[in-house]
Amino acid sequence: MAKQNSTPKVVTKKHIARLERERRQTRLIVGIAVAGILVVVSLLVYGYLKLNVLQLREPVAEVNGVKITTGEWQERVKFQRAQMINVYNQYSFYQQNFGFDYSQQMQQIEGTLLSPDTLGQQVLDQMIDEILIRQEAEKRGITVSAEEVEASIQENFNFFPDGTPTPTTTPTEISFPTLTGQQMTLSPLTATPTEVLTSTPAPTATLDPAVTATATATAAPNTPTPVPQPATATSTPYTLEGFQTEYETMLEGFKTYNISEKTIRSVYEVQILREKLLDELTKDVPRTEEQVWARHILVEREVEAKEAYKLLQQGFDFAQLARTSSKDTGSGANGGDLGWFGRGAMVPEFEKTSFNLEVGEISEPVQSQFGYHIIQVLGHQEVPLNDSQYQQKKETELTNWLTNERAKGTITTFDTWKEVVPMEPVLQVQQQ
Known part of the structure; x- marks a missing residue:
């Protein structure tokens, strides 16, 4: 057999230069690809942070230096929607089982739930009022303890550790005027x-x-508080364990929509503050x-x-x-x-x-x-005035006070909230 030629290949400078160019091009392509991936990832991360972190920290309103963040407001909107749906379901329960006609009230709730701007504005106004109430309560030394909040929650669930209170009837004085001679003359008929x-x-x-x-x-509306879903038409007393089970069930339902227990308890707290401030502001209002x-x-x-x-x-x-x-x-x-x-x-x-x-x-x-x-x-x-009339008179006084506080305070709202009004939870309307 003939011997194969094993002469080594000669690498020229031209060949080396070409290889170097190819390596540089490869590195450039890889670098561009990596940079592109990093840009895409960065945009995705920024979008996530913008939607779930940064945007939630942006204010929708500022009341005398106190900010209401988008996240706080969105949580309250979802809470309010859940409350309205709960009330709607209660109306539906009584209508289906006892023949009451709540069609008008149910239609009104449906309309509000389908109008995000209306509901969003209502919640924002309510939160502004709550800050004004908290600020005035702090000035006056009015506080609410954790025990008071817990008692209010228990009462809302119809759980009374010391026994169900017995309602009492307060007689209402009715005044019948005695006409003067002048009045008899003016109106003889x-x-x-x-x-x-x-x-x-x-x-x-x-x-x-x-x-x-x-x-x-025109009266300042009461801050809504969580209402447990009714299972029967009448309330049935139950044990502490039963209450805790119902309460935990409610919390789990709210957590589905990222509504925290802290937010729920703060709603109860400000409601108690409101009642205490109402009594303080109207202590000299005549009956x-x-x-x-x-x-x-x-x-x-x-x-x-x-x-x-x-x-x-x-x-x-x-x-x-x-x-x-x-x-x-x-x-x-x-x-x-x-x-x-x-x-x-x-x-x-x-x-x-x-x-x-x-x-x-x-x-x-x-x-x-x-x-x-x-x-x-x-x-x-x-x-x-009877109790109902007197309460209405007090509510009017509080409404007037809030109007004045809004007028003299420094309150700024930002319309950006209109772009991010939550639409959940969603009302599930049962076909009758």
């Missing part, structure tokens, strides 16, 4: 005022159309209400009002003129008599004039959204 002494008289044409709603809607008994003539045009006023000044009978000229036919048929009413029952222009008039005095024409009124006051008196 009515032996007693046409309205029993209550704080919410039946509406007539001169009543503010929104007065009934205003009386409740009476000033009421006025008045009658009026309502006409459409100012010239008619001036003519009617002129006739009254000449001695024309007020009741007779009301029956023939007032476009408020409801009271007109009764000589213009509106009965007794308190503050907030009538439109502002009417109320201001009525409470400033002396008994027997007739006002000049007063313009309101309904037309022109001529008002005569038949009586003034202070009326004792």
Whole structure:
């Protein structure tokens, strides 16, 4: 056999240079690929941090230097949604099992849950009020202990370690006025005022159309507290172990939506603070209400009002003129008599004039959204309030206080919250 040529390959400088270029190109490609991967990973990490950490720390509002973070607000929105769904399910339970009609209330809850901006704003306003309450409570040395929070939670679950309290009935004093001779002369057709002494008289044409709603809607709403899901129509006493089981079940349900026990307990805490501050702010509020008994003539045009006023000044009978000229036919048929009413029952222009008039005095024409009124006051008196009326009066005082605190405080809100309103938990509507 012939011998194979084993001459070694000669590596030239040109070959070495080419290999070096290839290695540099390979390193460049690998470097670019690694850099690209790092950029993608960095973007993913930043996106995660932005969504789950940084964004949650961004403020949605600041109240006198105290920030409400996106995370805190989102948690409360989810908590509020859970509460509303719980109430919805309670309505559904009673409607299906006992025949009550809660369709309107259930539709209202559905509408609110489907309106994220509305619910988000409500929760934000509530949290702002809570900070104002906490700040004022701190100034006044009002505190809430952990024991008070625990007792409130137990009560909310209808668990009473010392036995179920027995409700007591408190009699309500009702005042029936004795008419003076002047009042009998001014209103001879009515032996007693046409309205029993209550704080919410039946509406007539001169009543503010929104007065009934205003009386409740303007009061500061109570902070919602967790309500256990009902299993039966009536509450059944149970043991400490039973309560703890129910409570843990509730917590597990909230944890599904990242709602912490700390948040739930803080809701109870601020509710107790609110009640204590309410009592402190209203400790000097009297348990009476000033009421006025008045009658009026309502006409459409100012010239008619001036003519009617002129006739009254000449001695024309007020009741007779009301029956023939007032476009408020409801009271007109009764000589213009509106009965007794308190503050907030009538439109502002009417109320201001009525409470400033002396008994027997007739006002000049007063313009309101309904037309022109001529008002005569038949009586003034202070009326004792029942528990419900007194509580409403206190709530109104707190509402006014919060309005003033908002006006004089430094409160900033950021509209960025509208982009991140939680839509869970979701209401599961059962088909009937």
